[in-house]
Amino acid sequence: MEDASKRIAIIGSGPAGFTAALYASRANLDVMVFEGDRPGGQLTITTDVENYPGFPDGIMGPEMMEVFRKQVHRFGAKSIYETITSLEYGEPFTLVSDRGTRYQADAVIVATGASAKLLGAPGEDEYMGYGISACATCDGFFFREKDVLVVGGGDTAMEEALFLTKHCKSVTIVNRTQNFRASKIMLQRAQKNAKISFLLDTVIDEFVGTTENKIKNLTSVKMRNTANGEQWVKEIDGVFIGIGHRPNTDLFAGKLDMDEVGYIKTKADCSYTNVPGVFACGDAQDAVYRQAVTAAGSGCMAAIDAERWLEQQAHAD
Numbered sequence: 001m002e003d004a005s006k007r008i009a010i011i012g013s014g015p016a017g018f019t020a021a022l023y024a025s026r027a028n029l030d031v032m033v034f035e036g037d038r039p040g041g042q043l044t045i046t047t048d049v050e051n052y053p054g055f056p057d058g059i060m061g062p063e064m065m066e067v068f069r070k071q072v073h074r075f076g077a078k079s080i081y082e083t084i085t086s087l088e089y090g091e092p093f094t095l096v097s098d099r100g101t102r103y104q105a106d107a108v109i110v111a112t113g114a115s116a117k118l119l120g121a122p123g124e125d126e127y128m129g130y131g132i133s134a135c136a137t138c139d140g141f142f143f144r145e146k147d148v149l150v151v152g153g154g155d156t157a158m159e160e161a162l163f164l165t166k167h168c169k170s171v172t173i174v175n176r177t178q179n180f181r182a183s184k185i186m187l188q189r190a191q192k193n194a195k196i197s198f199l200l201d202t203v204i205d206e207f208v209g210t211t212e213n214k215i216k217n218l219t220s221v222k223m224r225n226t227a228n229g230e231q232w233v234k235e236i237d238g239v240f241i242g243i244g245h246r247p248n249t250d251l252f253a254g255k256l257d258m259d260e261v262g263y264i265k266t267k268a269d270c271s272y273t274n275v276p277g278v279f280a281c282g283d284a285q286d287a288v289y290r291q292a293v294t295a296a297g298s299g300c301m302a303a304i305d306a307e308r309w310l311e312q313q314a315h316a317d
Contacts, residue, residue, distance in 0.1 A: 006030065006310045008303075009095055009105035011084050012248070014041020015292045016282025017111035018068035019299030024109075025075035027307045032103060033072065034095070036083045040065030041113050042245075042283070043292060052292050061137075087251060089275060106313075107277045107306040110252065110264060111299060114245035114283040114290070119151065123207030131218025132207060134241045136160040140167045146237035149174050149221070151204060157242035158186040164240065165195040174199045176226055201227040207239065247284050256280070263287040271302040272309075279306050
């Protein structure tokens with residue numbers, strides 16, 4: 001095929017990146033998948049995936065991503081375990097990794113996903129990993145029979161809280177208002193769980209801890225009632241931040257059109273960005289659904305769009 005020599009660089013893995021790689025490699029394109037500092041994306045820190053078609057009994061997130069990876073490798077896509085730190089726009093595009101290696105590609109698919117948001121309160125950075133976590137599935141085991149807080153009112157917070165009940169003595173969901181952004185089914189699951197309680201109209205103003213023998217340890221949080229301003233200190237064993245995610249798109253700032261949050265804007269009904277030859281898919285451009293299955297679908301779109309664009313460029317030449 002004429003397109004056999006055309007190279008596509010996919011920045012990021014996960015359902016979007018791997019699906020894009022699957023379709024692009026089956027189209028006889030030369031595919032490089034830059035898996036970055038979290039190979040497999042967010043699903044590698046997820047336990048049971050129950051809502052992805054084809055797995056009636058569910059599947060563990062890391063296992064699912066390994067299945068995806070094996071499938072794309074079968075068709076010739078190559079995983080490169082490096083992080084792209086800069087992208088030079090041109091014909092071809094030049095990608096520079098954290099190792100200083102330079103790669104060239106005729107088209108680029110952005111599938112960089114998103115990362116957990118943090119509160120930004122004093123002490124958060126200091127005690128991150130020492131009593132504060134943004135990943136219940138990663139760290140829940142370390143809080144067995146402990147009392148913990150989960151901050152947030154969306155599906156992320158409910159999922160974190162429900163998972164933590166498998167390990168923790170008690171879980172308190174802290175939400176800054178009386179209202180929840182969580183889906184009805186997720187909220188109901190949390191409300192029905194005997195280990196979960198709710199602390200509403202409340203925020204954490206500061207994380208407090210101790211340092212003994214150079215080992216840090218979170219011991220309490222300073223809390224505030226958003227309705228009446230009342231402040232108090234609550235002793236706690238751990239805090240999990242579950243307030244959502246932000247797109248990992250800083251690399252493309254100033255080049256690709258984004259919304260105010262940083263989600264890449266794509267043209268209607270396709271994955272085209274404002275830069276010809278650059279396509280976006282998955283959580284890097286999806287601020288609404290942010291599901292594995294929709295990410296995979298958009299990865300398919302990006303690969304097909306890229307293949308057709310490359311074909312058009314070949315005929316133009």
